[in-house]
Every structure is written in structure tokens, then in C-alpha cells.
Amino acid sequence: MNWRVALIAVAAVAAVALLVWLLQGGTPRTVQQEAVPVQDIPTPTPAPEERIILLFTGADGMLHPELRSVPLPKEVHDRIQIVMRELLAGPASSRRLAPVVPYEASLEAVFVDQDGNAFVDLTAPPAPLAGSSTELLLAYGVVDSIILNCPEVSAVQILFGGHEVATLTGHLDLSKPLVLNKRFIAQS
Amino acid sequence: MPILELVGAEVKYSLSAGTYGVVSDEHVIQFAIDHKVLLVDGDLIQAHETPVASPGGVAVSLEYLERYLLSPLGHHLEPVPRGYRIVRGARFADPVAVRPAVADFEVTTTLVLTLDRPTEAEVESSSSGMLTVRFANAMPHLDGSRPFRSRRVRSLTSKEQTVEIQLASGIGLLSWHALEGPPRVTMELGPARPTPTPAPVRAPVVRRTGPRPIVIDPGHGGDDIGAQSPDGLAEKELTLAIARRVARTLESRGHAVRLTRDGDQSRALTDRTALANRLEAPVFVSLHANASTFSSVSGAETYYMSLDSASDEAAAATADLENRANGSADERSPLDLILWDLAQAEVLNESAELALAVQGRLNARLGSRDRGVKQAPFVVLTGATMPAILVEVGFLSNTSEAQKLIQPDYQQQLADAIATGIEDFLRPR
Numbered sequence: 019m020n021w022r023v024a025l026i027a028v029a030a031v032a033a034v035a036l037l038v039w040l041l042q043g044g045t046p047r048t049v050q051q052e053a054v055p056v057q058d059i060p061t062p063t064p065a066p067e068e069r070i071i072l073l074f075t076g077a078d079g080m081l082h083p084e085l086r087s088v089p090l091p092k093e094v095h096d097r098i099q100i101v102m103r104e105l106l107a108g109p110a111s112s113r114r115l116a117p118v119v120p121y122e123a124s125l126e127a128v129f130v131d132q133d134g135n136a137f138v139d140l141t142a143p144p145a146p147l148a149g150s151s152t153e154l155l156l157a158y159g160v161v162d163s164i165i166l167n168c169p170e171v172s173a174v175q176i177l178f179g180g181h182e183v184a185t186l187t188g189h190l191d192l193s194k195p196l197v198l199n200k201r202f203i204a205q206s
Numbered sequence: 207m208p209i210l211e212l213v214g215a216e217v218k219y220s221l222s223a224g225t226y227g228v229v230s231d232e233h234v235i236q237f238a239i240d241h242k243v244l245l246v247d248g249d250l251i252q253a254h255e256t257p258v259a260s261p262g263g264v265a266v267s268l269e270y271l272e273r274y275l276l277s278p279l280g281h282h283l284e285p286v287p288r289g290y291r292i293v294r295g296a297r298f299a300d301p302v303a304v305r306p307a308v309a310d311f312e313v314t315t316t317l318v319l320t321l322d323r324p325t326e327a328e329v330e331s332s333s334s335g336m337l338t339v340r341f342a343n344a345m346p347h348l349d350g351s352r353p354f355r356s357r358r359v360r361s362l363t364s365k366e367q368t369v370e371i372q373l374a375s376g377i378g379l380l381s382w383h384a385l386e387g388p389p390r391v392t393m394e395l396g397p398a399r400p401t402p403t404p405a406p407v408r409a410p411v412v413r414r415t416g417p418r419p420i421v422i423d424p425g426h427g428g429d430d431i432g433a434q435s436p437d438g439l440a441e442k443e444l445t446l447a448i449a450r451r452v453a454r455t456l457e458s459r460g461h462a463v464r465l466t467r468d469g470d471q472s473r474a475l476t477d478r479t480a481l482a483n484r485l486e487a488p489v490f491v492s493l494h495a496n497a498s499t500f501s502s503v504s505g506a507e508t509y510y511m512s513l514d515s516a517s518d519e520a521a522a523a524t525a526d527l528e529n530r531a532n533g534s535a536d537e538r539s540p541l542d543l544i545l546w547d548l549a550q551a552e553v554l555n556e557s558a559e560l561a562l563a564v565q566g567r568l569n570a571r572l573g574s575r576d577r578g579v580k581q582a583p584f585v586v587l588t589g590a591t592m593p594a595i596l597v598e599v600g601f602l603s604n605t606s607e608a609q610k611l612i613q614p615d616y617q618q619q620l621a622d623a624i625a626t627g628i629e630d631f632l633r634p635r
Contacts, residue, residue, distance in 0.1 A: 149601075151496050
């Protein structure tokens with residue numbers, strides 16, 4: 019019996035010792051540090067702030083522009099990400115405006131092909147949407163906001179949940195990229 | 207192309223569209239020299255070869271002629287010693303499932319053949335007590351899974367593009383109807399009369415009194431309820447109610463009308479336009495009710511097709527099309543788009559006139575907020591080969607407007623305005 023108690027005690031002491039050693043960081047790792055002259059380290063240049071135009075749904079059932087200054091990178095893919103992030107965040111002004119995407123949505127992916135067609139993948143709506151007005155303002159709010167701020171983009175196709183859709187509420191043809199359409203932007 | 211004139215088809219060349227149109231009864235085929243894509247009754251088809259220009263007009267292979275030009279018109283080629291002869295009955299017909307049901311009454315029997323897709327059919331009777339249901343462009347497959355017993359119908363057999371029905375002695379065809387929703391052919395059978403095959407009687411609401419019915423499309427239907435009012439009024443119910451009123455109003459004024467649905471059925475958007483194309487409707491009007499994020503938004507508006515290049519975006523869209531035509535994007539779509547766009551361009555101006563006429567009448571009649579005439583690339587208007595509009599009669603998301611829309615009187619006012627607008631457009635100018 020005694021030798022068993024002694025064995026358990028030795029094991030317990032060893033376990034505690036191992037734990038202490040692990041908490042202290044284990045064996046010191048050798049880190050090979052390469053000497054880099056300070057002046058050669060690339061410093062990220064913040065993107066210059068630019069005024070972008072975003073379109074939101076107004077109480078008259080039309081799109082209304084809102085100007086916003088944000089750091090806007092040069093690369094078109096990144097620009098679209100920024101424009102969409104701002105668009106989905108919703109209007110900042112005090113006027114009666116609402117986001118064009120009328121549900122909690124995020125940008126899942128962006129792709130721009132060589133012909134200037136941008137494909138933006140949004141979260142699918144949690145429940146069916148209705149009305150041609152909802153559909154038109156969502157589509158052209160996104161399409162126009164991207165094209166107006168990204169001159170390299172000539173057309174935008176919106177995907178939902180990673181899928182192409184023929185239409186969202188049964189009216190507008192969303193099966194191919196849409197070009198700029200200012201008809202739904204309020205004139206005032 | 208005299209060969210197509212042999213089967214009673216008229217061939218027209220559209221200089222602006224650069225396409226040939228073959229028109230026969232309710233069929234329209236559009237094709238173009240050196241293009242593999244063609245339109246058959248509103249459906250885009252990709253052929254394996256192209257028609258080519260020849261000194262005598264247009265040259266196509268025998269297979270192209272039979273498959274794409276003769277078959278849709280219900281004919282095929284049969285080899286004879288010194289060439290071919292054209293025979294009635296399409297060879298390249300798609301299958302259609304036919305489910306028969308029968309009910310014997312005291313004096314008559316009703317026989318219903320329910321089809322799994324809309325298919326043109328005619329019923330002929332012969333003196334030998336045999337009925338032949340002839341499908342213009344489909345190969346029927348009889349569903350024999352259900353028991354079929356009748357004292358007046360002996361047997362049903364499918365044979366090529368027909369279903370042959372052997373009747374009991376002394377029984378004949380009294381009348382037949384081609385109906386929709388679901389697509390079906392119904393036959394009234396009873397004591398034989400010494401009369402020729404009766405003319406088909408169409409469904410009451412979709413009866414055709416003229417050769418080219420106005421097509422009214424009640425938006426949504428089936429699982430697709432569309433928008434909904436705070437009180438639970440579904441857009442699909444409202445559009446059907448108004449469409450029926452428009453149909454009755456127009457019919458009472460002597461017009462033939464056809465509805466794309468006359469019940470709570472799902473209909474593909476492209477099928478709705480295809481029906482109008484097939485019937486060569488003079489006008490296609492799709493009826494909808496709207497919804498908005500803001501409940502304050504109200505009023506009626508009328509849309510006609512936008513090619514998304516119709517105005518200030520023309521250059522961008524043209525470039526887009528050219529890029530696609532160069533094969534740099536979707537390989538299948540450039541010609542489809544161009545053909546559609548060419549067809550659309552011809553009727554765009556007329557669609558705008560129709561939209562203005564209907565919206566004008568709605569404004570004058572309703573006193574609701576005029577949201578005007580607009581353009582949008584709506585699927586249901588895409589590919590319509592006639593003046594086509596989509597009318598949004600009001601916003602169901604607006605409580606007070608929804609309360610008006612549910613009222614039969616208001617629905618009739620809407621129907622009167624829409625019908626009068628259509629008449630304004632159709633009236634010779």
C-alpha cells in the first residue's frame with residue numbers, strides 16, 4: 019500500500035511541476051529575427067478620404083442620395099466593399115430615409131470580371147420580400163451606388179446567399195447585370 | 207420561302223430586326239440568317255446549325271426545316287421516291303402526360319383529359335364511334351394508374367400525337383372544351399347526333415370572340431402570394447379580382463380577352479408572356495399591387511419595358527451587349543439578348559403609348575396619387591412581341607389605399623379605367 023501512495027504522490031508532484039513549466043511558456047523557442055532597416059518597412063498608407071454618394075429609400079418611394087466622406091481605396095474590389103459597407107449600414111442623415119436592403123444583410127462576396135461587371139453577393143432575405151417598389155429600390159440602390167462611386171464598373175449583378183436569382187419579388191429581371199438607371203432617383 | 211407557304215404559313219422579313227417571321231394560326235417562329243438561336247412561340251431554341259442566305263431566299267437543312275420550322279406548325283417530312291412530302295403531324299413532339307377521368311351521368315358522360323402542361327389540342331369525331339384528340343405539338347402518354355370505368359367509353363389508347371377514344375355504340379361527341387388551370391380537354395358524350403364535329407367551346411372567362419384576344423395577366427398566384435395588406439389581403443387575390451373585372455368589362459364592349467390564370471395557380475413569368483405571344487395578342491397587361499418600406503407611399507403607376515439601354519444608359523448597355531457578343535462574358539446569352547432586344551425595340555414605343563393611355567385613365571378615374579409612367583426591365587414584359595405594360599394599381603402597404611383596394615366598387619373603377627385605357631390605345635388613330 020505504502021509504495022502505491024508514494025507513487026501517486028510522486029505522480030502528483032510531477033504533474034504540478036509540468037503544469038508550472040507549461041504556464042511559464044515551455045522551452046524557450048528560438049526566433050530568428052531578420053534585421054530590416056527601419057526605412058524599408060512599408061508603412062500602410064491610409065486611403066484618401068473621398069466623398070461617396072449613397073442611395074437610400076425615401077418616404078416617397080424613390081431613391082434619395084446621401085453624401086458621405088470615407089477613406090476610399092483605389093482598387094475597385096476594395097472600393098465596392100467600402101461602398102456596400104456604408105450602404106448596408108443605412109442612412110446617417112436625419113431625413114426620413116431607410117436602407118435599400120430592407121433586412122439585416124451583409125456583403126458575402128464581391129467579384130469584378132474583366133468587362134467591368136461586378137457581382138455582389140448579399141445575405142439572402144430571411145423572409146420573402148414583396149412589391150416591385152421594394153425590388154426596384156433595392157436593386158438600383160445597390161447598382162447605382164456602386165457604379166456612381168466605381169467608374170470601372172459598368173454593370174452590377176446582385177446574388178443572394180451565393181445564388182443567382184431570376185427575380186426577387188417576381189418583377190425585376192435580376193438574372194443578369196444591371197446598368198446604371200437613374201430613373202428611380204428623386205429629382206429634388 | 208414557298209415551302210412554308212405550302213403549310214399555310216406566312217413568312218415576313220423585318221428589316222429593322224433582321225429576322226424572318228413565320229406566322230401560322232397561333233404559331234410564330236422568328237429566325238435570322240447565320241444565327242443558331244431562334245424563337246418558337248416565344249421560346250428561345252438553340253439550333254445546331256444556322257439558316258444561310260441563298261439566291262432563292264433562305265436555305266436550311268432538311269433537319270432544320272423539319273425540326274424547327276415544320277414541327278412547331280404541326281407538320282413533318284416523309285421521304286417519297288423522288289424527294290419528300292409534307293405530312294400533317296409534328297415528328298419532334300415533346301411528351302405530355304394525359305390523365306383521364308370519367309363520370310357517367312344519367313344521359314351523358316363527361317370525360318376529362320388533364321394534361322401536365324398547356325398543349326394545343328383538337329377533338330375530332332368519326333362516324334365509327336371513335337374520337338381522336340389530336341395534339342398539335344406533343345406526344346401524349348396516357349396515365350393508366352387510376353381505374354377507368356364508363357358505360358359510354360370503351361377504351362383510350364395513345365398513338366403518336368393522338369389519343370384515340372373508342373365510344374360505346376350509339377354514343378357520340380356532344381361538345382368539347384379546351385380549358386386551363388389545370389390544362390385539360392373536357393368532352394361531353396351522349397347519344398350520337400347526326401352532326402359534324404362541334405366547334406370547341408372555350409372556358410367562360412377566357413372565351414375568344416375574335417382571332418387575337420387581349421391578354422390580361424393577374425400577377426403572382428399559387429405559392430407566390432405577392433404583397434399583403436395589413437389586413438391580410440393578398441396581392442394574388444386582388445390582381446385576379448381586378449383582372450376578371452377588366453376581362454368582363456372588355457368583353458362587354460366586344461373584345462376578346464384571355465387571362466393568363468383564372469384561379470389560384472402558379473404561372474411562370476415567361477409562360478405568361480409566351481401565351482400572349484402565341485395568341486398574337488394585340489395587347490398584354492400585367493396587373494400588380496405594390497408594397498414599400500414606408501407605409502406612407504401610395505398611388506398607381508404603369509411600367510413598360512426597359513432594355514436598360516433605352517435612354518441615357520444606351521451607350522453603356524450597348525457596350526455591354528457588344529462585350530457579350532464578343533464572347534467575353536456569358537457564351538449563351540449575346541444572341542439571345544440581341545434578338546430579344548430587337549424584338550422589343552419594335553414595340554417599345556407602342557408600349558409607352560399604351561402605358562400613357564392606361565395611366566392617364568387611372569389618374570382621371572381614381573384621383574389617387576399619380577406615380578406616373580416608368581420603365582423597368584421586368585421579366586414578365588421581356589420578350590413580349592406586342593405592346594406590353596405592367597400596372598401597379600396601388601400600395602397594399604398603405605393602410606388607407608389597401609382599404610380602398612379591397613372594395614368591389616373601387617376594383618371596378620380600376621377595371622373600367624384600365625379597360626378604357628386599353629381601348630384608347632387600340633382605337634385607330
